[in-house]
Amino acid sequence: MAQMPSSDLTAHIEALKTHDCRSIVLCSGKGGVGKTTLTANLGIALAKLGHKTCVVDADYGLRNLDLLLGLESRIVFTAQEVISGSCRLGQALVKHKHETNLMLMPAGNPRMLDWFNPEHMRNLVTMLADSFDFILIDAPAGVEDGFKNAVAGANEAILVVNPEISSVRDADRVAGLLSSQGTFDLIQLVVNRVRPRMVEKLDMLSIEDVLDILAVPLLGVVQEDEQVIVSANLGEPLALGKSKSPAGIAYGNIARRIQGEEVPIPDINAKPEGFMNRLGDFLSTKII
Amino acid sequence: MTISELLNRLSGNKRTSANSACSRLRMVLAHDRSDLSPAMLDQMRLEIMEVVSKYLELDHTGSELSLETEERSTALVANLPIRRVRKLVR
Numbered sequence: 001m002a003q004m005p006s007s008d009l010t011a012h013i014e015a016l017k018t019h020d021c022r023s024i025v026l027c028s029g030k031g032g033v034g035k036t037t038l039t040a041n042l043g044i045a046l047a048k049l050g051h052k053t054c055v056v057d058a059d060y061g062l063r064n065l066d067l068l069l070g071l072e073s074r075i076v077f078t079a080q081e082v083i084s085g086s087c088r089l090g091q092a093l094v095k096h097k098h099e100t101n102l103m104l105m106p107a108g109n110p111r112m113l114d115w116f117n118p119e120h121m122r123n124l125v126t127m128l129a130d131s132f133d134f135i136l137i138d139a140p141a142g143v144e145d146g147f148k149n150a151v152a153g154a155n156e157a158i159l160v161v162n163p164e165i166s167s168v169r170d171a172d173r174v175a176g177l178l179s180s181q182g183t184f185d186l187i188q189l190v191v192n193r194v195r196p197r198m199v200e201k202l203d204m205l206s207i208e209d210v211l212d213i214l215a216v217p218l219l220g221v222v223q224e225d226e227q228v229i230v231s232a233n234l235g236e237p238l239a240l241g242k243s244k245s246p247a248g249i250a251y252g253n254i255a256r257r258i259q260g261e262e263v264p265i266p267d268i269n270a271k272p273e274g275f276m277n278r279l280g281d282f283l284s285t286k287i288i
Numbered sequence: 289m290t291i292s293e294l295l296n297r298l299s300g301n302k303r304t305s306a307n308s309a310c311s312r313l314r315m316v317l318a319h320d321r322s323d324l325s326p327a328m329l330d331q332m333r334l335e336i337m338e339v340v341s342k343y344l345e346l347d348h349t350g351s352e353l354s355l356e357t358e359e360r361s362t363a364l365v366a367n368l369p370i371r372r373v374r375k376l377v378r
Contacts, residue, residue: 165309172317202304209310213317 012122013183015129016155023125023135024258025058025154027178029170031141033162034192037228037237038251039138040068042158044239045255047101051133054093056124057107058150059140060116069096070235071104080108082127083120089127098240103132113145118152125153134258143177151178156186159216162193163205168213175216188219190254195224196268207268220254222247223268318355322362329353336366345371 016023026035026042036059043055056079057065066072077092082105096102105128121137128135139150151157157178161171171189178187191207198204207221225247231238238248239255253263319326333353337346347369356363 165313168313169316169320173320176321199306202306205306205309209306213310213313 009122012126012129012153013155015126019130021129021132021135022156023129023137023154024156024158025137025139025151026158026160027139027147027151027174028141028160028167029143029174030162030167033160033167034222034228035141035160036064036068036138037232038158038160038190038192038222039136040065041237041239041248041251042255042258043069043102043104043136044096044099044237045252046134046136046258047096047099048239048241048252049255049259050101051259052101052131053134053136054103054105054128054132056105056128056135056137056153058121058137058153059146060107060112061110061140061146063107065138066094066104066106067235068232068237069102069104071096071106072235075104075106078106078108079124080112083116083124116149118149121149121153143173147174147177151181155184157184157188158219159187159189159214160192161189161210161214163191163199163207163210165205168205168210171216172214175214187216189214189216190220190222191218192222193224194221194268199268218265219257220250221265221268222250222254314357315355318357318362321357322355324355329355333366337368340368342374344368344373347371 012023015021026039028035039055043053046053055065055069057063059065066075071094074094077087079092081087082089082092093103093105096104105124125135125137135153137150137154140146159171159175159178161167175187178184189211191210194207195204199206207218211218223246225238225245227238227243227245228247236242237251238245239251241248241252253265256263330353333351336353337348337351340346350367350369352367354365354367356365
């Protein structure tokens with residue numbers, strides 16, 4: 001299917017180095033932990049910081065990145081046509097409505113699952129490397145072929161995990177697979193959908209618990225936020241900053257950390273509202 | 289430590305659901321990471337005991353071989369209670 005010059009295993013890594021581009025895959029193993037939402041928001045946040053950013057939808061079975069970015073009606077060509085040589089790279093890329101530094105490389109139809117392979121992904125990244133500062137690849141759930149394709153094009157990884165027992169177990173498996181691959185310069189962790197009240201009542205794994213178990217360096221923490229669903233309804237990621245929300249602020253902070261800024265990770269503590277919550281705050285006062 | 293954690297400790301109530309999740313995860317990840325099946329582990333336990341029994345008399349009921357995990361490394365931990373040292377005939 002591929003009609004491009006075949007690249008060897010490291011051509012994309014060289015292209016990334018030459019063009020000073022970072023290609024980051026977002027993966028989790030488990031589905032529903034917020035990979036696609038995080039990809040969309042970090043794409044927006046990095047673009048806002050002035051970086052030319054491309055988000056690549058590598059979830060060919062169940063694509064959704066276009067919807068979360070509000071770009072579903074603007075797709076003409078996809079990665080499928082680019083790889084098969086029936087359109088140019090620039091024809092498939094969709095520019096974001098508000099953040100002109102952000103482009104989406106849409107996923108083709110689910111039949112791509114039958115033929116797309118890691119070499120295709122490496123070729124795609126090689127082509128993108130000279131036009132972008134950041135490439136964010138949204139991996140599908142699972143650790144099968146789709147996952148292997150997605151990680152093949154990256155030199156960094158963000159492991160997305162929820163403080164839940166099954167998510168942590170799956171993330172550990174993914175972390176093992178990533179490090180055994182040996183092609184990653186950096187693997188970092190985002191703990192997503194944290195519920196501070198539950199952590200406080202010791203009914204949810206804390207950030208420390210998760211870090212202790214996974215031993216992957218922490219890049220950021222995002223708390224559960226209803227606004228995420230509202231923003232998905234509208235196709236306007238929270239990182240656009242139209243409304244101030246805890247998750248939107250967290251995404252912005254993560255993007256700043258990605259570009260190398262030192263932004264402290266705040267202690268996730270819920271705001272006091274009413275007596276019970278104030279009592280909760282009193283009980284969670286640090287004494288040692 | 290927070291006040292609520294202190295209260296939890298003082299009341300001896302250590303079985304919070306987060307604690308259960310932590311200990312279950314540690315157990316299951318030790319097995320996931322090492323890729324050892326429980327059957328293999330048990331076989332290993334029997335063979336190790338066979339070797340050790342040449343030198344020491346062991347309490348077979350109390351012996352246990354388990355995987356423990358810390359950071360990303362996994363250790364095999366054997367707990368073999370000794371009844372007495374065998375007098376070796378040289």
